[in-house]
Amino acid sequence: MAVPFTPVEIDAIRANTPGCTDDLIHLNHAGSSLPDVSVLDAQIGHLRREAGIGGYEAAEETAEAEAAVYDSIAAMIGGRRHEVARMEHATAAWNAAFWAIPKRPWQRIITHDHDYGANWVAFLRAVEVHGVVIERIPSDAHGQIDLERLASALERPDDIALVSLAWIPTNGGLVNPAAGVGALTRAAGVPFLLDACQAVGQLDIDVESIGCDALSATGRKYLRGPRGSGFLFVHSRAVERFAPAHPDHHGAEWSAIDSYTFAPGATRYEYWEHNHAAWPGLGAAVDVALRLGVDRIQATIAQRAKELREQLVERGMSVHDAGVAKCGIVTMTHPTLDAGEVVSRLATRGVNASSTFLGSARADMEARGLPSLVRLSVHCTTTPAEIQRAATAIGEI
Ligand SMILES: Cc1ncc(COP(=O)(O)O)c(C=O)c1O
Structure with missing residues (x-):
């Protein structure tokens, strides 16, 4: 079990994070976090080269650095570099995989109530396009995906297109048991698409x-990288099983006038054109996470979130985070004010928060009868003093 960062270590991380100042408490890391200065330097440095010598020429100069980003990501997630594809954001990555997975009429898409709004919209579109059906696995008594119900659903694997799961949903502190789902889908031989x-x-x-x-x-x-950056991991065993829906001439070679050949590995999901400043920026963010140790980041976040939940409850707030394991996303409702009002009043007190609304996670919000929620998300840059100040501000509004 990793140990959380010490106060001295947190101060050092904050010193390298320009957004960590005394007059702003950023509790919106689940929206967009605060990057390390090396992330800014990587991006701004590249933008200056593009402006100075031309975009293609600047890209040539940084080709090696761009290639190294795949190694960093692979190291962080325990994958291999050829299993990583560059993407603009999570939904682009998720859709690239989702629409690549073969689907036949009447096959089931198995998901959990907490799956993300954009993913649900894609399920509904797939119902129209492919004639598949959506099967919802309910939550267990702890509020996480019910693995027993999933196991029974997987008893007829041939009529399943895929299992989709939001590991950490957008609207709460739940950490779904992804490895439990993976063990079941591996045994059944069913594709498992994980929204991470x-x-x-x-x-x-x-x-x-x-x-x-x-x-x-x-x-x-939580990677503290640039906006407009992301990645997709596709396991080697799935590369030939799935087929990207919209390859370009980088994802596939136009090998003869009437044929094409997919690029090797996960490259087949990429487009040629991309933001050459954001990708090395993402690489810098991953390198920071690797240097700090993601296990220690995780331990620190869990500790801060626990402190916040306790302090909110002490001040009469209702905390709605489900699951056995909880993460850095803390959701609450105020006894009298709606979520939007809480968020704007906090903004005037120097606290960044956000709200989640029905369309982000409708199936879960409706199942639990939840209105919109205030979402306060902490990171390893968050200090106990900031938690105290933010909780006090919430108690006072
Ligand atoms: C669980 C989850 N999945 C997917 C997304 C979509 O991510 P992106 O906006 O990077 O496409 C979000 C965004 O909040 C999310 O919380």
Whole structure:
């Protein structure tokens, strides 16, 4: 079990994070976190080169650095570099995998109530396009995916297109038992698409022990990377089984006038054009996480979130985070004010928070009868003093 960072270590991390100042308490890391200065330097440095010598020429100069980003990501998640594809954000990554997975009419898409709004919209579109059906696995008594119900659903694997799971949902502190799901899908031979948008950078990840076939991630949240960056992991065993829906001539070679050949590995999911400043920025963010140790980041976040939950309850707030294991996303309702009002009043007190609304996670919000929620998300840069000040501000509004 990793130990949380000491106060001295947190001060050092904050000193390298320009957004960590005394007059702003950023509790919106699940929205977009605060990057390390090396992330800014990587991006701004590249933008200056593009402006100075031309975009293609600047890209040539940084080709090696761009290639190294795949190694960093692979090291962070326990995958291999050719299993990683560059993406603009998590939904782009998730969709690239989702639409690549073969689907036949009447096959089931198995998911959990906590799956993300964008993913649900894709399920509904797949119902129209492929004639598949959606099967919802309910939550167990702890509020996480019910593994027994999933095991029974997997008894007829031939009529399943895929299992989709949000590891950490957008609207709460739940950490779904992804490895439990992976063990069941591996045994059944069913594709497992894991939305790790809120998990990457926050949880110590090993894709082999999780058993997912594809995993989608974004840069700007717990990785503390640039906006408009992300990645997709596709396991080697799934590469030939799935087929990207919209390859370009980088994802596939136009090998003859009437044929194409997919690029090797996960490259087949990429487009040629991309943000050459954001990708090395993401690499810098991953390198920071690796240097700090994701296990220690995870331990620190868990400790801070626990402190926040306790202090909110002490001040009469209702905390709605489900699950056995909880993460850095803390959701609450105020006894009298709606979520939007709480968020704007906090903003005037120098506290950044956000709210989650029905469309982000409708199935879960409706099942639990929840209105919109205030979402307060901590990171390893958050100090106990900030928790205290933010909780006091919430108690006072
Ligand atoms: C669980 C989850 N999945 C996917 C997404 C979408 O990520 P992106 O906006 O990077 O596409 C979010 C965004 O909040 C999320 O919380």
